[in-house]
Amino acid sequence: MEVLIENIIAYTAVFLLCAIVVLLYLRKLKKNTMETVKKVEIAKEEGLFEPVSLHPHINLNTCIGSAACVSECPEKDIIGIANGKATLINSSNCVGHGACFHACPVEAISLRMGTESRGVDLPHVNQNFETNIRGIYIAGELGGMGLIRNSVEQGQQAIDSIVKSKKPNPDGVIDVLIIGAGPAGISATLACKKHNLTSLTLEQDSLGGTVYTFPRSKIVMTSPMNLPLHGKVKLYDTSKDELLQLWNDVISQHDIDIREQTKVDDIIPLADDTFKIVTNTNEEFISNNVLIAIGRRGSPRKLNIPGEESQKVAYRLLEPERISEKEIIVVGGGDSAIEASLLLMENNKVRQLVRTETLTRCKPKNREKITNAAAEGKVNLMFSTNLISISESHCLIKTDGNDEATEVPNDMVYIFAGGILPTAFLEKPGIKITKRFGYIMKKHG
Numbered sequence: 501m502e503v504l505i506e507n508i509i510a511y512t513a514v515f516l517l518c519a520i521v522v523l524l525y526l527r528k529l530k531k532n533t534m535e536t537v538k539k540v541e542i543a544k545e546e547g548l549f550e551p552v553s554l555h556p557h558i559n560l561n562t563c564i565g566s567a568a569c570v571s572e573c574p575e576k577d578i579i580g581i582a583n584g585k586a587t588l589i590n591s592s593n594c595v596g597h598g599a600c601f602h603a604c605p606v607e608a609i610s611l612r613m614g615t616e617s618r619g620v621d622l623p624h625v626n627q628n629f630e631t632n633i634r635g636i637y638i639a640g641e642l643g644g645m646g647l648i649r650n651s652v653e654q655g656q657q658a659i660d661s662i663v664k665s666k667k668p669n670p671d672g673v674i675d676v677l678i679i680g681a682g683p684a685g686i687s688a689t690l691a692c693k694k695h696n697l698t699s700l701t702l703e704q705d706s707l708g709g710t711v712y713t714f715p716r717s718k719i720v721m722t723s724p725m726n727l728p729l730h731g732k733v734k735l736y737d738t739s740k741d742e743l744l745q746l747w748n749d750v751i752s753q754h755d756i757d758i759r760e761q762t763k764v765d766d767i768i769p770l771a772d773d774t775f776k777i778v779t780n781t782n783e784e785f786i787s788n789n790v791l792i793a794i795g796r797r798g799s800p801r802k803l804n805i806p807g808e809e810s811q812k813v814a815y816r817l818l819e820p821e822r823i824s825e826k827e828i829i830v831v832g833g834g835d836s837a838i839e840a841s842l843l844l845m846e847n848n849k850v851r852q853l854v855r856t857e858t859l860t861r862c863k864p865k866n867r868e869k870i871t872n873a874a875a876e877g878k879v880n881l882m883f884s885t886n887l888i889s890i891s892e893s894h895c896l897i898k899t900d901g902n903d904e905a906t907e908v909p910n911d912m913v914y915i916f917a918g919g920i921l922p923t924a925f926l927e928k929p930g931i932k933i934t935k936r937f938g939y940i941m942k943k944h945g
Contacts, residue, residue: 529584532582533581535580536580536582536589540580540582543589543590543592548591548592548593548864549588549591551588551615554611554612554941555591555612555613556569556594557609557610557612558585558587558609560585560608563606563608564605564608565585566604567581567586568604569599569600569603569604570600571603572599572600572602572603573599574599575593577593577864578591578593578600586608590863590864592861598650611940611941612939612940614936618937619935619937620935620939621935621936622933622934622936622939623642624931624932624933624934625638628658628661629654629661631931632931632932633769633930635769635775635790636767636775636789636792636929637658638658638792638793639651639654639655639657639658639688639791639793640655640683640685640793640794640795641795642793642794648725648743649725651682651683651684652684652725653725654687655683655684655687655689655691656690656691656726658688659676659691659692659791660691660695662676662789662791666697666788667788672786673787673788674698674699674785674788675697675699675787675788675789676692676697676700676788676791677700677701677702677775677777677790678701678702678791678793679701679764679790679792679793680702680704681701681702681703681706681707681758681793682794682795684793685701685793687727687728688701688791689701690730690754690756691728693728693754693756694728694729701756701757701759702759702762702763702777702779703758703759703762704763704764704780706760727746727750729750729753729754733746762780763779763799764779764780767790767929770786773788774788775787775788775789777790794922796919796921796922799919799920799922800918800920801919802915803917805887805888805889806890807889808915812890812911813890813912813915814913814914816914817840820840820843820844823847823848823912824847824848825847827909827910827911828848828850828910828911828912828913828914829850829887829897829910829912829913830844830850830851830853830914830916832852832916833852833854833855833856833859833860833861834916834918835862835863837852838862838867840914840916841870841873842866842873842879845873845878849880850879850880851879851880851882851908852870852879852880852881852882853882853885853886853897854884855885856883859871884900884901885897885900886898887915888905890910890913893910893911894910895910
């Protein structure tokens with residue numbers, strides 16, 4: 501009898517312990533759900549809930565709520581857990597690292613471009629990165645996979661495909677002309693050297709492409725990558741400057757020539773299956789293959805206002821530490837504009853013009869920083885205001901509700917109005933572009 505009582509007490513203790521553990525788990529689950537639901541509501545109010553580019557799609561029928569996707573994501577509050585399942589929060593802030601996709605233990609996450617209601621224009625590219633036009637290849641962000649490591653891999657793989665179908669070179673014809681010196685373009689350039697292919701790389705801006713325009717403190721690398729002629733690069737939490745220095749070192753070591761400030765205006769297919777490439781400097785090149793490795797934004801969007809052609813107007817911020825005691829106008833309400841204002845405000849007088857009534861297309865941290873800076877008088881944050889014209893020493897700005905424009909002193913203007921998709925540039929030589937809705941991205945190779 502005494503043994504029976506002891507057993508009952510023991511079983512009761514175990515039961516109570518299990519009940520307490522379950523209760524604590526359920527309380528934690530409820531708390532996490534409430535926090536995530538609140539974050540989702542805020543994201544919807546701020547216009548950050550709907551994805552705008554490459555983003556994770558969660559299969560709720562498969563998801564087990566392990567939260568591995570949450571812990572592995574390098575960004576904050578892109579994914580959360582609600583009711584025991586993963587859910588998207590600030591989808592617009594997703595930069596396409598793909599860490600969540602690799603971390604999920606049950607493969608409940610796929611990477612997609614566009615949603616069921618919002619389509620995204622994507623070029624037709626096969627598993628070898630070749631478009632519907634034989635000899636024209638696309639790699640990197642333009643094809644949908646913007647993560648630096650993926651772009652580097654794709655640039656190399658595209659050249660591997662070209663090597664397998666190498667054509668003879670008549671006099672004056674190069675093997676590959678590469679458009680863009682971002683991650684994919686640099687990787688492809690190195691891969692050409694590795695495979696003894698003749699190549700020429702043209703970049704409309706500067707080495708690094710889109711990466712070059714990031715503020716100095718921006719973290720652009722979160723995982724290792726393989727760089728042709730160099731091998732595995734184990735870099736984590738790497739800044740833009742460190743990554744560009746690596747690329748510069750590798751390019752210098754292997755005596756590779758990349759022509760900066762040279763924009764390709766036309767790709768013209770010729771009768772002999774080669775291509776004539778025409779630049780903005782009126783140079784012409786003939787190539788057996790063309791690899792397009794430009795960003796999805798193509799060229800910066802312009803305001804088309806009087807005086808915009810002025811030398812004091814720029815569409816990216818370089819070396820902000822060298823700019824001081826200037827009257828500066830920053831146009832835009834996104835992250836790039838805010839980060840530029842934050843970098844310039846300490847040593848300059850900065851007016852930031854936002855055409856909308858609030859800041860909706862920016863990360864919460866950036867919104868908080870610029871709002872605080874405005875409250876402290878470090879930045880003149882002007883909502884519902886547009887830049888009307890630019891002159892040598894002044895600018896005209898107009899705020900909604902005011903009948904007349906206001907003239908303000910000005911030394912420099914930075915315009916961050918987004919970019920123009922290079923659809924017309926791609927369609928001119930015949931590359932097919934299709935609007936995709938919820939298109940599942942597959943890693944090549």
